[in-house]
Amino acid sequence: MAKLGKRMKSAREAVAGKSDISVEDAITLIKSNAKAKFDETVEIAMNLGVDPRHADQMVRGTVSLPNGTGKTVRVAVFARGPKAEEAKEAGADIVGAEDLMETIQGGTIEFDRCIATPDMMPVVGRLGKILGPRNLMPNPKVGTVTMDVAQAVQDAKGGQVQFRAEKAGVVHAGVGKASFEADKLVENVRAFVDAVQKAKPAGAKGAYLKKISLTSTMGPGVTVDITSATGNA
Structure with missing residues (x-):
């Protein structure tokens, strides 16, 4: 196994034992651990209770993030x-x-x-x-x-993001840059989660939102409390 560098080891120690935390706390952790030499992208991954192999369970759509993505789109x-x-x-x-x-x-x-x-x-x-x-x-x-x-x-x-469920029912996307102010990242995260919620297909059974994680390009991930991510906390 490759030996962890000091930066990654420190980042992992910072998130150790922390799971299902609020979006605000997760963003604070991610921003503090984003120490690469470039402006890291803050990414979201959502595990959904769907099987995209069935047409009536496909999840796809778009969302215009309120604070943009910070990325130049060609x-x-x-x-x-x-x-x-x-x-x-x-x-x-x-x-x-x-x-x-x-x-x-x-x-x-x-x-x-x-x-x-x-x-x-x-x-x-x-x-x-x-x-x-x-x-x-x-x-x-x-x-x-x-x-x-x-x-x-x-x-x-202008910051529109496309999303589509992959084979395992996972939706992921970039929701901003680590340099964004924390409250703007929180707004983007909740806007993305809201859009995925609204895209719930008719064929979805049981729990739809199963797990939500946030990470930065070079940092460790942290799971987020679903209630906090949906803005219903």
Whole structure:
């Protein structure tokens, strides 16, 4: 087993024995342990009582975090004509059609969010095996297949976060940077949890929110009291 460095050993000692604590206390711990040489991302992981292999138990959606993510999001848009111009004016980093498809097929993916107008989906559909596994495939359910490309670009750039349950029923996302003020991170965490709660699928049985953990990019995780995370404490 690899030997722990002094920083990680100290961080683990700080959270030892602390579990199911309030969101406020968890954020305080995470911020104090985020001592990497870069601005670490604060991440949330939620274990849900769902089996995403069943269509009626899939959890996915978007949430606009009240205080943004602190991350620069690169946006690609599949559009033609006036809609392509609209996307460029809204701040899209890459705009194209068949040319963009060929670039992606060639192995160049220089974006974090992909948006498309409905008429472009036959072209985008050819990229399913490339974009799908990277969770980049445009989807009308999360607002990335739309005629309002300007709004979609602004949402992506302004702190909107997409979430989707993975095979084991886990949803995770970045909810801000360690440099954020604690109260702003707390607001972001609760906004994210609220969005996941509202996305509860009809097929979910029993306990839906099973476990919530917070961590920073290079720090240890800590479990959070579910009642505190939902704002019902």
